[in-house]
Amino acid sequence: MARRLNLEEIGRRAGVSRSTVSRVVNGEPHVRSETKKRVEAVIAETGYRPHAAARSLASNNTGVIGLVIPSAVETLFDDPYFGRLILGISAATNEVDMTLALFLFGEEPDEGSIIYRVVTPGLVDGVIVTATTRGDPLIDHMQGADMPFVVIGRPDSARSTFCVDVDNRGGARAAALHLAALGRRRPALIAAPSNTTAGVDRRNGFLEGLSEVGLSVENRIREGDWTQGSGREAMSLLLTERPDAVFVASDRMAVGALRAISEAGLNCPGDISVVSFDGLVPPDLTMPRLTSVVQPVTEVGKRATRLLRSVIDGTSTTPEHVVFPTRLAVRESCGSAPPGS
Amino acid sequence: MARRLNLEEIGRRAGVSRSTVSRVVNGEPHVRSETKKRVEAVIAETGYRPHAAARSLASNNTGVIGLVIPSAVETLFDDPYFGRLILGISAATNEVDMTLALFLFGEEPDEGSIIYRVVTPGLVDGVIVTATTRGDPLIDHMQGADMPFVVIGRPDSARSTFCVDVDNRGGARAAALHLAALGRRRPALIAAPSNTTAGVDRRNGFLEGLSEVGLSVENRIREGDWTQGSGREAMSLLLTERPDAVFVASDRMAVGALRAISEAGLNCPGDISVVSFDGLVPPDLTMPRLTSVVQPVTEVGKRATRLLRSVIDGTSTTPEHVVFPTRLAVRESCGSAPPGS
DNA sequence: CTGAAAGCGCTAACAT
DNA sequence: ATGTTAGCGCTTTCAG
Numbered sequence: 001m002a003r004r005l006n007l008e009e010i011g012r013r014a015g016v017s018r019s020t021v022s023r024v025v026n027g028e029p030h031v032r033s034e035t036k037k038r039v040e041a042v043i044a045e046t047g048y049r050p051h052a053a054a055r056s057l058a059s060n061n062t063g064v065i066g067l068v069i070p071s072a073v074e075t076l077f078d079d080p081y082f083g084r085l086i087l088g089i090s091a092a093t094n095e096v097d098m099t100l101a102l103f104l105f106g107e108e109p110d111e112g113s114i115i116y117r118v119v120t121p122g123l124v125d126g127v128i129v130t131a132t133t134r135g136d137p138l139i140d141h142m143q144g145a146d147m148p149f150v151v152i153g154r155p156d157s158a159r160s161t162f163c164v165d166v167d168n169r170g171g172a173r174a175a176a177l178h179l180a181a182l183g184r185r186r187p188a189l190i191a192a193p194s195n196t197t198a199g200v201d202r203r204n205g206f207l208e209g210l211s212e213v214g215l216s217v218e219n220r221i222r223e224g225d226w227t228q229g230s231g232r233e234a235m236s237l238l239l240t241e242r243p244d245a246v247f248v249a250s251d252r253m254a255v256g257a258l259r260a261i262s263e264a265g266l267n268c269p270g271d272i273s274v275v276s277f278d279g280l281v282p283p284d285l286t287m288p289r290l291t292s293v294v295q296p297v298t299e300v301g302k303r304a305t306r307l308l309r310s311v312i313d314g315t316s317t318t319p320e321h322v323v324f325p326t327r328l329a330v331r332e333s334c335g336s337a338p339p340g341s
Numbered sequence: 342m343a344r345r346l347n348l349e350e351i352g353r354r355a356g357v358s359r360s361t362v363s364r365v366v367n368g369e370p371h372v373r374s375e376t377k378k379r380v381e382a383v384i385a386e387t388g389y390r391p392h393a394a395a396r397s398l399a400s401n402n403t404g405v406i407g408l409v410i411p412s413a414v415e416t417l418f419d420d421p422y423f424g425r426l427i428l429g430i431s432a433a434t435n436e437v438d439m440t441l442a443l444f445l446f447g448e449e450p451d452e453g454s455i456i457y458r459v460v461t462p463g464l465v466d467g468v469i470v471t472a473t474t475r476g477d478p479l480i481d482h483m484q485g486a487d488m489p490f491v492v493i494g495r496p497d498s499a500r501s502t503f504c505v506d507v508d509n510r511g512g513a514r515a516a517a518l519h520l521a522a523l524g525r526r527r528p529a530l531i532a533a534p535s536n537t538t539a540g541v542d543r544r545n546g547f548l549e550g551l552s553e554v555g556l557s558v559e560n561r562i563r564e565g566d567w568t569q570g571s572g573r574e575a576m577s578l579l580l581t582e583r584p585d586a587v588f589v590a591s592d593r594m595a596v597g598a599l600r601a602i603s604e605a606g607l608n609c610p611g612d613i614s615v616v617s618f619d620g621l622v623p624p625d626l627t628m629p630r631l632t633s634v635v636q637p638v639t640e641v642g643k644r645a646t647r648l649l650r651s652v653i654d655g656t657s658t659t660p661e662h663v664v665f666p667t668r669l670a671v672r673e674s675c676g677s678a679p680p681g682s
Numbered sequence: 683c684t685g686a687a688a689g690c691g692c693t694a695a696c697a698t
Numbered sequence: 699a700t701g702t703t704a705g706c707g708c709t710t711t712c713a714g
Contacts, residue, residue: 004691006690006691006692007691007692007693008691016700016701017700017701017702018691018692018701019693019694019700019701019702020699020700020701022692022693022694023699023700026693030699030700031699031700032699032700035699035700049457049460049461049462050461050462050691050692051398051461051462051463051690051691051692052397052403052461052462052463052464053394053395053397053398053403053463053464053690053691053692054394054398054463054690054691054692054693054706055463055691055692055693056393056394056397056692056706057392057394057395057398057690057691057692057693057706057707057708058691058692058693058694058705058706059692059693059694059706060693060706062393062394064442078421078424078623080419082424083419083423083424086443086445087445090443090445091447094445094447094455097458099442099444099458099464100442100443100444100445101405101440101441101442101443102427102431102441102442102443103440103441104427104428104431104435104441106432106435114435116390117438117440119390120390120391120392120393121390121391121392121393121707122392122393122394122395122396122706122707123393123394123440228623228625228626229623229625232625255626256625259625259628282419282569282570284569284570284573284597284600285569285596287600345707347706347707347708348707348708348709349707357684357685358684358685358686359685359707359708360684360685360686360709360710361683361684361685363708363709363710364683364684367709371683371684372683372684373683373684376683376684391707391708392706392707392708394706394707394708395690395706395707395708395709396707396708396709397690397708398690398691398692398706398707398708398709399689399690399707399708399709399710400690400708400709400710401690401709462691463690463691
């Protein structure tokens with residue numbers, strides 16, 4: 001009967017104490033290379049791996065970071081956004097041998113819900129919170145708890161948190177300027193939900209850009225709910241206003257908008273220029289290919305992970321806002337298709 | 342200076358020992374209701390939460406299950422499949438207050454890679470392994486390790502593992518029969534990678550269905566790599582063979598196939614019937630709406646989680662294969678659109 | 683019904 | 699350079 005493999009047992013077999021084994025396992029410097037070799041041999045042949053929970057308990061860190069994705073996930077997971085974000089975070093945690101725990105909220109956070117589980121001591125070292133809606137109670141909850149966290153997106157109030165966001169406002173503004181430069185005079189807007197900060201920022205950025213060049217959406221504005229269906233419906237309603245361009249605050253809604261345009265017998269970009277936000281759907285998914293404001297989601301995930309690590313280890317103490325720039329990828333849907341883009 | 346909240350401290354404040362507090366926390370029966378009330382009051386007012394690592398160490402279970410998604414994730418995450426799967430698993434873990442840890446492999450599993458981290462003792466209670474390719478070394482690795490696991494999909498060799506799969510073969514066969522019933526005589530196949538068991542099963546099922554009704558694909562067969570682009574390319578190559586129907590082994594490849602058909606100036610379903618496998622893309626994404634063999638991904642995730650729990654707690658000991666049925670959702674792309682589907 | 687005490691396997695001072 | 703020791707906070711016998 002193989003006795004349970006632990007430091008003591010490895011030490012016994014290598015003829016050293018458990019401390020020495022611990023030192024070897026953790027790559028500490030002051031071990032004679034001969035001893036080290038012997039211990040490593042035993043570890044290799046036994047396949048010993050240190051017990052994670054014991055380690056966490058003694059060292060007071062778990063090597064796990066949590067990713068919290070609240071509510072509406074059903075809808076949200078059809079969006080490539082979260083997949084990409086997870087990819088980025090996962091790449092960053094793998095790099096430093098940490099583990100990613102995923103906390104997906106269901107509907108309303110009831111008692112004993114995930115929201116409490118996230119702040120359980122000894123479970124994760126810190127968490128990344130996503131999908132910021134305005135007045136998100138989760139943020140308050142995290143602030144009250146003794147748990148390092150960073151926010152992806154911009155929390156609505158200027159509370160002191162660490163966060164990583166993209167320049168939603170600047171990106172949307174660039175879209176407006178681009179459409180204006182193409183000579184469009186009756187721009188429309190299909191906005192994202194106004195209870196999200198990203199939605200608000202994209203809307204404001206677009207309106208701001210328009211007004212800089214003397215344009216306005218007037219009543220050519222609708223709000224979608226991120227889904228393709230809502231984009232389609234919004235577009236079909238907007239068509240009665242005869243817009244010659246539309247900025248759609250997300251890729252998925254833009255796919256719906258394209259569909260509405262084509263169903264109405266109109267041509268994109270001939271009759272209407274379309275620019276979307278996100279840059280997450282493969283260009284070939286749509287005809288014509290979508291011009292989009294591209295946000296670097298995977299990078300955001302990586303950066304958030306690194307920032308969180310620095311918060312955890314105390315390197316970062318002053319709340320910090322990281323903002324990634326966006327970039328306009330011009331393709332066919334806006335009526336100008338420079339070669340090679 | 343608030344001392345660290347632990348059982349001892351809660352006990353002190355409630356005037357009982359830490360054992361009693363432990364009993365209350367774990368809902369054990371033999372506690373006088375008055376004592377229990379007092380303890381609960383203290384817990385509520387202090388916001389005490391038991392330390393997860395300490396608990397794991399003492400009780401030898403972590404309350405965490407791992408989900409392993411190996412290689413090719415970059416590509417795979419554009420597919421709604423993994424999102425849905427995660428949703429199902431997450432729903433099932435939330436139900437029983439467990440936590441989900443996500444292990445995404447990068448490229449080749451090098452030394453010290455995730456593959457080893459997954460089997461760290463005291464980190465997770467068990468793992469769910471996905472995306473089975475033929476001869477997957479991960480399965481061997483898991484069998485060697487002392488870690489409960491279940492496989493989603495069908496491992497290629499009939500090794501003794503717990504697994505949850507969908508009836509790929511039966512679903513593909515149904516697609517063949519359906520196309521034949523519609524009067525199609527020159528069926529084509531865009532297969533999924535033959536290094537995956539799902540790809541093999543879908544291919545075999547389709548061919549089997551055809552041969553049952555005296556049809557064959559002859560040389561009207563290509564293999565894609567799950568991506569939309571590969572579906573498009575495969576279809577455009579197949580067109581020279583003048584097929585009047587095609588079964589595409591995944592939704593995403595089918596979207597590409599539809600594009601190729603339309604680019605060739607042909608009409609679906611007029612000239613070519615299309616049936617896909619998965620049922621994961623929203624029907625409204627494509628024109629015409631796709632007829633698909635629908636697989637219950639979220640259910641698979643839930644079931645796998647429950648099965649894993651029973652393996653962990655020793656309820657299930659004999660390797661068990663759960664197979665979910667698929668269902669054919671008939672829509673416009675196959676040339677028959679019954680009302681209400 | 684409740685308390686005392688012995689670990690779970692590890693890290694981290696402190697000795698040597 | 700290595701061993702000894704004292705916990706980390708909890709569960710779990712075992713007494714009472």
